[in-house]
Amino acid sequence: MKINYLSPEFEVIRNEDRCIKCRLCVKQCANGVYTYDENKQTIVIDETNCVNCQRCVALCPTRALKVRKNDCGLRENGNWSENTIREIFKQAGSGGILLSSMGNPEKYPVYWDKILINASQVTNPSIDPLREPMETRVFLGKKPPSMVRKEDGSIDCSLPPQLKLDVPVMFAAMSYGSVSYNVHKSLAKAAQVLGTYYNSGEGGLHEDFYCYGENTVVQVASGRFGVHKNYLEAGAAIEIKMGQGAKPGIGGHLPGVKVGPDVSRTRMIPEGTDAISPAPHHDIYSIEDLRQLVISLKEATGYKKPIIVKVAAVHNIAAIASGIARSGADIIAIDGFRGGTGAAPTRIRDNVGIPIELALASVDRQLRDEGIRTNVSLIAGGSIRSSADVIKAIALGADACYIGTAALIALGCHLCRSCQKGKCNWGIATQVPELVERLDPEVGYQRLVNLITAWKREIKEMMGGMGINSIEALRGNRLMLRGVGLTQKELDILGIKHAGE
Amino acid sequence: MMNTINASGADSTEINQRLSQEDGEFFIEGCLGQRFLGAGMGSGKHIRISGIPGNALGAYLNGAEIETQGNAQDAVGDTMNAGRIIIHGNVGDTAGYAMRGGKIFIRGNAGYRTGVHMKEYQRHIPVIVIGGRAGSFLGEYQAGGLIIVLGLHDDGKPIVGGFPCTGMYGGKVFLRGDASHVSFPPQVTLRPAEQGDMDEISGHLNDYCRVFGLDSARILASPFTVITPNSKNPYKQMYVTN
Numbered sequence: 001m002k003i004n005y006l007s008p009e010f011e012v013i014r015n016e017d018r019c020i021k022c023r024l025c026v027k028q029c030a031n032g033v034y035t036y037d038e039n040k041q042t043i044v045i046d047e048t049n050c051v052n053c054q055r056c057v058a059l060c061p062t063r064a065l066k067v068r069k070n071d072c073g074l075r076e077n078g079n080w081s082e083n084t085i086r087e088i089f090k091q092a093g094s095g096g097i098l099l100s101s102m103g104n105p106e107k108y109p110v111y112w113d114k115i116l117i118n119a120s121q122v123t124n125p126s127i128d129p130l131r132e133p134m135e136t137r138v139f140l141g142k143k144p145p146s147m148v149r150k151e152d153g154s155i156d157c158s159l160p161p162q163l164k165l166d167v168p169v170m171f172a173a174m175s176y177g178s179v180s181y182n183v184h185k186s187l188a189k190a191a192q193v194l195g196t197y198y199n200s201g202e203g204g205l206h207e208d209f210y211c212y213g214e215n216t217v218v219q220v221a222s223g224r225f226g227v228h229k230n231y232l233e234a235g236a237a238i239e240i241k242m243g244q245g246a247k248p249g250i251g252g253h254l255p256g257v258k259v260g261p262d263v264s265r266t267r268m269i270p271e272g273t274d275a276i277s278p279a280p281h282h283d284i285y286s287i288e289d290l291r292q293l294v295i296s297l298k299e300a301t302g303y304k305k306p307i308i309v310k311v312a313a314v315h316n317i318a319a320i321a322s323g324i325a326r327s328g329a330d331i332i333a334i335d336g337f338r339g340g341t342g343a344a345p346t347r348i349r350d351n352v353g354i355p356i357e358l359a360l361a362s363v364d365r366q367l368r369d370e371g372i373r374t375n376v377s378l379i380a381g382g383s384i385r386s387s388a389d390v391i392k393a394i395a396l397g398a399d400a401c402y403i404g405t406a407a408l409i410a411l412g413c414h415l416c417r418s419c420q421k422g423k424c425n426w427g428i429a430t431q432v433p434e435l436v437e438r439l440d441p442e443v444g445y446q447r448l449v450n451l452i453t454a455w456k457r458e459i460k461e462m463m464g465g466m467g468i469n470s471i472e473a474l475r476g477n478r479l480m481l482r483g484v485g486l487t488q489k490e491l492d493i494l495g496i497k498h499a500g501e
Numbered sequence: 502m503m504n505t506i507n508a509s510g511a512d513s514t515e516i517n518q519r520l521s522q523e524d525g526e527f528f529i530e531g532c533l534g535q536r537f538l539g540a541g542m543g544s545g546k547h548i549r550i551s552g553i554p555g556n557a558l559g560a561y562l563n564g565a566e567i568e569t570q571g572n573a574q575d576a577v578g579d580t581m582n583a584g585r586i587i588i589h590g591n592v593g594d595t596a597g598y599a600m601r602g603g604k605i606f607i608r609g610n611a612g613y614r615t616g617v618h619m620k621e622y623q624r625h626i627p628v629i630v631i632g633g634r635a636g637s638f639l640g641e642y643q644a645g646g647l648i649i650v651l652g653l654h655d656d657g658k659p660i661v662g663g664f665p666c667t668g669m670y671g672g673k674v675f676l677r678g679d680a681s682h683v684s685f686p687p688q689v690t691l692r693p694a695e696q697g698d699m700d701e702i703s704g705h706l707n708d709y710c711r712v713f714g715l716d717s718a719r720i721l722a723s724p725f726t727v728i729t730p731n732s733k734n735p736y737k738q739m740y741v742t743n
Contacts, residue, residue: 087743090741090742090743091741093741094741095741096738096739096740096741097739097740097741098740098741098743099740099741099742099743100743220580222618223599223618224580224598224599224601224618225620227561227580227599228561228563228580228582228601229541229543229561229563229582232541232561253736255734255736255737256733256734256737264622265622268601268620268622268625269620269621269622269644269645269671270621270622270623270645270671270733272733272734273644273670273671273733273734274670274733274734274735274736274737276642276644276668276670276735276736278617278618278641278642278668282595282598282614282617282618282638282641282642283575283576283579283594283595283598283614283617292536292556292557292576295513295536295537296536296537296540296557296560296561296576296579297561299513299514299517299536299537299540299541299560300537300540300541300560300561301541302521303514345740346743418742420740420742421742
């Protein structure tokens, strides 16, 4: 039956003159695109399973390979895109829910790209970060709304537990299972060097990484994988995962094939068993129930660690965040609809949730309007792509940002969006030992340190340009932002003026 | 030495602080809804409670033993890791949520969603024994461990409410007596317990009967029904890679 036939999405072009038949491509491609025909002594190419991850292209010693979009496609149609037809074919052939990975790739507006940052000219001086001190350190946690003096008149300096970040960027939750051991090692080590935090994700914490505990946020999700007293004690903070930007409203299924001996030990489930995180926490149906989980975690850890509640950015996010801010949580992490994932149903990834820019701005405003902004710190995530996005997020009210996809790209991810297949040629979203070892954590951590160090420099330069020498003075400082090409409604939600105003 | 803690007027945190200061025997008297008692506490503590503890009794319990003379409320033994919780009365909803080790013995009835997402790993096998009946959604998403319902209640209600074992993909549920009147989802299988199954639970039932002064021979004499999942990979066929 060839009813479903479509020519492969990508085409591999091999330059016969350059190819030295070293067969590196055959070894490197876990998707089986290349085979070597001993009889004909040539490399045979079948692009059926090519995902355009560029691994072969990058490693070919003579640059003999090129992968490009296959132009042998269907007749063009403004309504029925080839992708749509491809998806119908897949579902008609299988009866399955379409499963994708990484963040929403569809053409929704990217508000970051419609927001511009201010700079000082004439009337107030800009600051040169190369000569003058610039503060990028932030503390996340509940802050007292006003200064309190003790009976003897001295200032009461006691504070609820805080996370100290030398740079307002943290690595977002990516579970061991969805990503490899070497990814976790790279993130953990980089977080330690950078004075920030990485996040265990919901798959427990590998025994080798307990030593990075001071720079680790441990996650508690509905599946409660690997959650026990030592795990809760190990992290600097505990994050309750209520939702994820890539798949708001649904849980997660780590397929049994990814649950090998090591993942099994970390998640504390038998090898080969699916790891299912139900859509809701079945003990949380209200803010009061959430409060119970928050306080129970605090009771179990002696009120020494801030509790983060992570939610996906959805329509009523401002009201939801207001509830969370009253639940006893110290920090709210909001994940926008472009946030990445190791696997999510395509329809949910591409159609559910709202942009982080709008969610963040409305949450910050709601909390300020209600006078409870100091109850919590805000972390914004869900496609923070550069230091400029960080600056804009902070000016829209974030205390810090989570980066996931950007961190993976630093580790070699080429965004082929095929994590769900578990055969990541770059050794990131896989548990296959020979693929995992392709990512050297020593190289990986250094690249992450480089990335964040570079962002930190850029953040300082942009701050200096605005005449701001402390990142705290930028938080919620919407006067530093202007919109371009936005409607009045969008500007109102963001709380910013249009460029020229 | 027995440490007596008078709970009247004390909040959860104060009581927990007292409990965490030292190991040994504790008696909490006059308990009135204080939540999170014993949260995360390790072995070496035996905590007896008179009165009614609040929600999340023994959450994340890590080896301690808790015994309450009356009823307990919701979320008993939430994400419990090790230890034992003994309830002489009834419990509310979600007892043993995501529990991965230790035992919860309930003399009376249990509310909704008991044993949701219980899981096991190697020798860590959690056990819940309910003397009376269980509410709806028993063992939902169960991924491991043993849930045993004895049906010793006498109010004439069914041994388990609606939708038991929905989404179950590991572990076993035992219902004492005939369960053919109960409606189960298609992804689980019911069968009469065989000798091997009974060997798996008889030790736990003997413990249970010893604790509550019940006649284990009489309880074990009735036939049991075992419910097991058909697959440990229930959603494998549900997706197509896009």
